Amino acid sequence: MTNLSVNINKVATLRNARGENTPDVERVAVDCERFGADGITVHPRPDERHIRHDDVIALRPLVKTEFNIEGYPSDDFMRLVLMVRPEQVTLVPDAPDAITSSAGWDVAAHMEMLTSIVDRLHEVGVRASIFVGTDPANIKAAAATGADRVELYTKPYADMYPSDPEAAVAPYVEASMAAHKAGLGVNAGHDLNLENLKFFHERLPYLNEVSIGHAIISDALYLGLEAAIRQYKACLQ
Ligand SMILES: CC(=O)[C@@H](O)[C@H](O)COP(=O)(O)O
Numbered sequence: 001m002t003n004l005s006v007n008i009n010k011v012a013t014l015r016n017a018r019g020e021n022t023p024d025v026e027r028v029a030v031d032c033e034r035f036g037a038d039g040i041t042v043h044p045r046p047d048e049r050h051i052r053h054d055d056v057i058a059l060r061p062l063v064k065t066e067f068n069i070e071g072y073p074s075d076d077f078m079r080l081v082l083m084v085r086p087e088q089v090t091l092v093p094d095a096p097d098a099i100t101s102s103a104g105w106d107v108a109a110h111m112e113m114l115t116s117i118v119d120r121l122h123e124v125g126v127r128a129s130i131f132v133g134t135d136p137a138n139i140k141a142a143a144a145t146g147a148d149r150v151e152l153y154t155k156p157y158a159d160m161y162p163s164d165p166e167a168a169v170a171p172y173v174e175a176s177m178a179a180h181k182a183g184l185g186v187n188a189g190h191d192l193n194l195e196n197l198k199f200f201h202e203r204l205p206y207l208n209e210v211s212i213g214h215a216i217i218s219d220a221l222y223l224g225l226e227a228a229i230r231q232y233k234a235c236l237q
C-alpha cells in the first residue's frame with residue numbers, strides 16, 4: 001500500500017494573502033484526513049510565507065494519521081521538530097530563499113551533518129527521511145546516515161512523463177530498488193499530479209508514500225477537496 005500525504009502549504013499561502021484565518025489550515029488538515037488522506041505534510045520555510053511555526057505546533061494534536069514535516073535542518077527547524085515530534089521529518093537541502101525544492105541532497109558531501117541530525121530525530125522517536133535524486137550511490141550513502149527512508153525528488157519524472165513515460169520512470173525504478181536493497185523505505189514527491197501519479201505508482205516497487213500539495217490543492221478548486229483527494233487515492237490502488 002502506498003500512502004497519500006497531503007501537503008497543505010498552499011492552503012496557508014491562500015490564508016496568508018489576507019492576514020486572517022480563511023481558509024483555516026487546521027480545519028483543512030482535519031478534513032483532508034476525513035476525506036481519506038493517510039498523512040499531512042507541511043514544509044515550513046524560514047520566511048514563513050506559507051506554513052508558520054505556530055501552524056506546525058497547532059497541527060500536531062489535530063493530525064491523527066501521519067504528520068510529516070519537511071525542511072532544511074537549521075537550528076530553528078530542529079528546535080521545532082524536536083518539540084513537535086511528528087511521525088516523520090524529511091530533510092531537504094533548500095536554501096532559505098528557495099522558491100520551491102529543486103534538488104535532493106548530495107549525501108556524501110553532508111554525511112557528518114546528516115548522520116548527526118538523523119541521530120537526534122531517532123533519539124525522540126521520529127522517523128527520518130532524506131530528500132534525494134535517483135543516483136543509487138547517493139541512496140546508498142543515505143542509508144549510511146542511519147535514515148529510515150528516502151524521498152525521491154520527482155520533478156524530473158513529472159517533466160519527462162508527457163513525452164516519454166517509460167524513460168521518465170526508469171531511473172526511479174532503479175532508485176527504489178537500490179533504496180530497498182539498502183534497507184530504506186521509499187517516499188516520493190514534487191509535481192506529482194492526476195496525470196502522472198497512476199503510472200508512477202504502477203511502475204515503482206516499494207513505494208511507501210507520496211506527498212502531494214500543489215496539484216491537489218489546484219485540482220480542489222475545480223473538483224472540491226474531497227473529490228480531489230479521492231481521485232488521488234484512486235491512482236494509488
Ligand atoms: C520537498 C518538496 O518537494 C516539497 O516540500 C516542496 O518543496 C513543497 O514546497 P513549497 O510548497 O514551498 O513549494
Ligand SMILES: NCC(=O)COP(=O)(O)O
Nearest residue numbers: 007189190191211213214
Ligand atoms: N514532498 C513533496 C511535497 O510535499 C509536495 O510537493 P508538490 O506536490 O507541492 O510539488
